[in-house]
Amino acid sequence: MNNKKFVIATLVAAIAVSAPVAADWTKAASLLVGDKSAQNGAFEAQDALLAKFVASSQLIADAQLLAAKSLKLDELVAKMEAENTAKQGVAVDQISTIAAHGATLSAELQKDGAQLDDESKKLYLEALVQYAAGLVATKSVVDTAPGFISSAKNTISSASITEKLSVTKKLEDGFYIAKELPGYAKSLWETSSVMMSFAKSNNIEVPVDATKALTDISFN
Numbered sequence: 001m002n003n004k005k006f007v008i009a010t011l012v013a014a015i016a017v018s019a020p021v022a023a024d025w026t027k028a029a030s031l032l033v034g035d036k037s038a039q040n041g042a043f044e045a046q047d048a049l050l051a052k053f054v055a056s057s058q059l060i061a062d063a064q065l066l067a068a069k070s071l072k073l074d075e076l077v078a079k080m081e082a083e084n085t086a087k088q089g090v091a092v093d094q095i096s097t098i099a100a101h102g103a104t105l106s107a108e109l110q111k112d113g114a115q116l117d118d119e120s121k122k123l124y125l126e127a128l129v130q131y132a133a134g135l136v137a138t139k140s141v142v143d144t145a146p147g148f149i150s151s152a153k154n155t156i157s158s159a160s161i162t163e164k165l166s167v168t169k170k171l172e173d174g175f176y177i178a179k180e181l182p183g184y185a186k187s188l189w190e191t192s193s194v195m196m197s198f199a200k201s202n203n204i205e206v207p208v209d210a211t212k213a214l215t216d217i218s219f220n
Helices: 002-018 025-033 036-070 074-087 091-109 118-158 164-170 172-201 208-216
Strands: none
Touching: 036 074, 036 091, 036 118, 036 172, 074 091, 091 172, 118 164, 118 172, 118 208, 164 172, 172 208
């Protein structure tokens, strides 16, 4: 998690530089107390962001697993099941794990000559529909992130001198997810394009709603 620590340290430094220095010593007391209501709002915003991410990532993880099963990739299935179980509910761990599984799955789907039997086609279709739901949920997370970032930055700026570092640390998971979201969401969308191409090559008819979700959502 060195990358996460770097992100938080950079944020603290940026806020410290941008915050005005109080020359009026009568303001010292307020600097030591901080704004508790603002802190509570930021923590609630973080809880909402992380909860949405965990829910959306579970949909994607389940879809990836179904797709791997449809391809009869037993080793990949076992790896996914183990890692998904170990990191379930832990947003900062799930984001990298799901991205890695997506890259592996994409590579498998693009191998020449991969064909599915009728039973596997049903399983793959189920994976696609699940993945579409995951993409829609991920878009909701992406839309939620800016509100959290704004609330969190305001909270850190208004925190007392003695609490600033502590408050920042409590918000680091939210900041990490918000920072990684654009690249993560884009990778999910790219995998969806591969999944749709594979479905087409195997003559799998995808429902209109799922097709729309998989092709119309943009994370650019």
